[in-house]
Amino acid sequence: MNRGSLCVLALLVAVGLGLRLPELGLRPMHNDEGVNAMKFRDLWVDNNYKYSPEEFHGPTLPYLTLPSALLSGGRDFNNFTETTYRIVPVLFGAGLILVLLILAPDFGTSETLWVAALIAVSPAMVFYSRYYIHEMLLVFFTALSFFSFWRYAVTGRLRWVLIAGIGLGLMYATKETFVFAVAALVLAIGSNAAWTRLRGEQQASFPWKLKWNQIILAVVCALAVSVLFFSSFFRNAQGLTDAVRTYVPWLRRAGGETPHAHSWAFYFHRLFWFHAVGGPIWSEALIGVLAVVGFFIALFTEASAASTPNPTLPPLQASPSSPSPREGRAGRGVGRGASHLFGGAACPLWRIIAFYTAWLTLIYTVIPYKTPWCLLSFYHGMILLAGIGAAALVRACASPGLKFRVGLALAVGVAQLGWQAWQQNFGVDKSGALYCASVKNPYVYSQTSPDILRLINTVEALAGVSREGYNTIVEVISPESYGPLPWYFRQFTQIGYWDQIPKQPLAPIMIVSADLRPDFDERPDKTHLMAGYFLLRPNVFMELFVNTKLWSEYVKTLPPEKD
Amino acid sequence: MNKLFFVSFFVAASVFRAAADDLEPIPLQLPPPAMKGTPQAMPTNTTALPLDDKPRAPFLAPKGVANVSVGKPVTASDANLISGELKQITDGKKQAFEENVVTLRRGLRWVQIDLQGEFNLYAILVWHDFTTPIVVRDVIVQVSDDPDFKTGVTTLFNNDQKNTAGLGVGTDREYFENSLTGAGKLIDAKGAKARYVRCYSKGSTDSALNSYIEVEAWGLPAS
Numbered sequence: 199m200n201r202g203s204l205c206v207l208a209l210l211v212a213v214g215l216g217l218r219l220p221e222l223g224l225r226p227m228h229n230d231e232g233v234n235a236m237k238f239r240d241l242w243v244d245n246n247y248k249y250s251p252e253e254f255h256g257p258t259l260p261y262l263t264l265p266s267a268l269l270s271g272g273r274d275f276n277n278f279t280e281t282t283y284r285i286v287p288v289l290f291g292a293g294l295i296l297v298l299l300i301l302a303p304d305f306g307t308s309e310t311l312w313v314a315a316l317i318a319v320s321p322a323m324v325f326y327s328r329y330y331i332h333e334m335l336l337v338f339f340t341a342l343s344f345f346s347f348w349r350y351a352v353t354g355r356l357r358w359v360l361i362a363g364i365g366l367g368l369m370y371a372t373k374e375t376f377v378f379a380v381a382a383l384v385l386a387i388g389s390n391a392a393w394t395r396l397r398g399e400q401q402a403s404f405p406w407k408l409k410w411n412q413i414i415l416a417v418v419c420a421l422a423v424s425v426l427f428f429s430s431f432f433r434n435a436q437g438l439t440d441a442v443r444t445y446v447p448w449l450r451r452a453g454g455e456t457p458h459a460h461s462w463a464f465y466f467h468r469l470f471w472f473h474a475v476g477g478p479i480w481s482e483a484l485i486g487v488l489a490v491v492g493f494f495i496a497l498f499t500e501a502s503a504a505s506t507p508n509p510t511l512p513p514l515q516a517s518p519s520s521p522s523p524r525e526g527r528a529g530r531g532v533g534r535g536a537s538h539l540f541g542g543a544a545c546p547l548w549r550i551i552a553f554y555t556a557w558l559t560l561i562y563t564v565i566p567y568k569t570p571w572c573l574l575s576f577y578h579g580m581i582l583l584a585g586i587g588a589a590a591l592v593r594a595c596a597s598p599g600l601k602f603r604v605g606l607a608l609a610v611g612v613a614q615l616g617w618q619a620w621q622q623n624f625g626v627d628k629s630g631a632l633y634c635a636s637v638k639n640p641y642v643y644s645q646t647s648p649d650i651l652r653l654i655n656t657v658e659a660l661a662g663v664s665r666e667g668y669n670t671i672v673e674v675i676s677p678e679s680y681g682p683l684p685w686y687f688r689q690f691t692q693i694g695y696w697d698q699i700p701k702q703p704l705a706p707i708m709i710v711s712a713d714l715r716p717d718f719d720e721r722p723d724k725t726h727l728m729a730g731y732f733l734l735r736p737n738v739f740m741e742l743f744v745n746t747k748l749w750s751e752y753v754k755t756l757p758p759e760k761d
Numbered sequence: 762m763n764k765l766f767f768v769s770f771f772v773a774a775s776v777f778r779a780a781a782d783d784l785e786p787i788p789l790q791l792p793p794p795a796m797k798g799t800p801q802a803m804p805t806n807t808t809a810l811p812l813d814d815k816p817r818a819p820f821l822a823p824k825g826v827a828n829v830s831v832g833k834p835v836t837a838s839d840a841n842l843i844s845g846e847l848k849q850i851t852d853g854k855k856q857a858f859e860e861n862v863v864t865l866r867r868g869l870r871w872v873q874i875d876l877q878g879e880f881n882l883y884a885i886l887v888w889h890d891f892t893t894p895i896v897v898r899d900v901i902v903q904v905s906d907d908p909d910f911k912t913g914v915t916t917l918f919n920n921d922q923k924n925t926a927g928l929g930v931g932t933d934r935e936y937f938e939n940s941l942t943g944a945g946k947l948i949d950a951k952g953a954k955a956r957y958v959r960c961y962s963k964g965s966t967d968s969a970l971n972s973y974i975e976v977e978a979w980g981l982p983a984s
Binding site: 719730733756758 | 923924
């Protein structure tokens, strides 16, 4: 990439950060975010983080939150805010653009810039870059590892295979689903070899500049990194066996033993055409269409030595339709009509990306367990293909004028995606409700309701008037997940959580699931009143019961109501 | 020991039976439901239990208990009514028809019934406008033998949790005006002796105005 291209890339990183960074505390913490924040507490406060094979995914997220916590100014866990946590995926989301630099020499400059633009503004990528979960880290480490592995395969340089190995170890230590990406890559390399042979092409299907001793070294790096994280940096030997044992419960979940089982169309519905009642139509169909174009270009374009951007690739036999060596990469399809989209030349990298994306999409589609953020893994592949498609469409234009118009149309489409991303994160609907916490947003899933902030504020105010302050006893009772309340109530020292109503005297403050039909206010002694319903998540209501004396003290602090 | 247990059990059962023999369900005449099916756009900012169309369990009171408020005079904190006449609140017409609704102005308002004699009260029933399932705010029901409610006041129900009326922090829940059953709100008066019944309210989830259809007081003469 030349200096101009690097400047454009830097600008796109800035755009990506501009969409990801503002108002990180706007959306209430999701249940999973709250759980992850409390896992970080184990590390930060007790220095006792242990990997759990049952839940919560890998250790990289808490460990990579340490720099953010250290730089946040305060050392008190209670003072950490949503921003302290969400800045972590934001940086990895933006890093996903920068990591393209590894791939750019072989992928193509214009392709790289289109991909960078699409990652920067893709609503799904933006939304989940502001989500304190493991997914964006997994996608970043996957890109780092696979792109570096490709660079190693092309150049044979040791440093790339070491980075690939470290990336692989980080993938493993981030989320159990990393195995899908690895499987998809292996299948893609095999599929590409079969496809090349099937088409009778003479080119190599993979630049096999591999040395087994270096590969083994990379595997050692991967293992070393994963051992470091899973063992909590040699504090928890059990973590090493748990890192393998974890696949038993996760396989059960993947097989459908989960409340998150959804139809095969779940991801496509959210990505390409989502229209909830009363909400706008959200669509990233532009990326979908461009990805299909890129997929077919990658598959049906015959590679040639002339088109190979990197001279270190093995020599390939030029096809009759290939541009001359002098034309190089820029000559591919340029000014020669649409037929050259399928008759030019392509690096085998494109085909591997095409097959990788197809396999990974298939895997995630077939598995019944689906949460919308899981789409990021295969959607990243789709965006890579979309970059190929966008660049090819512009190149296919015969005249500079047409080229400009097509490029402009695509740029407008990209800007529209950016507008959607902005709306989904900061926009409000007609009733003034934030889209970032609304079921009208395709990427909102089991989201904590903003209504719960009323509960938090009320309980905080009650603690303010209580003689015990944050030592006031609080009971939270719910048969299903009460997250992220533990994070919001992190300052309360005498708080307990039950899945059914405990047989003990009532606490001054009780937050009880409405499903339990609590009737503490109906008891003859009238020690408690029911102070309100609060929506935790869609269809999950909590009821607040407060000791009447404490409530009376609280009421005295309220401003007089106007008629 | 066993003998003692059986004697105790027999005595307790006899007492319970005698008490039960003196009670009977009060013969309420409920108006027809105002609507059927699932209501749309239910208010959510309330402490009320979810609305349902199940009939209320019979309320037991001493035999002979009667609606002692029917036709009795009604006064109010607000002489300037927006609609209806105060006497309609005790006229026995409880259907959710527009012409049966008495509407007082916005803010905290009360209506008061003079039972014209002292009664042991067992149940107070209040029908605000139940055309739709609204929640009336700050409902307080008091009884007294003082027409000014300065002395001898017993609070039977109070869901004014923020004490906006200044009558004390209420510990009762809000409730839906049940348009699916027309059952009204039944408040256990526990035999309180009084001549006057006063009902407060302060708007609703639907309006800042205060609307009533009927108030009934069920009791027996105190003598």
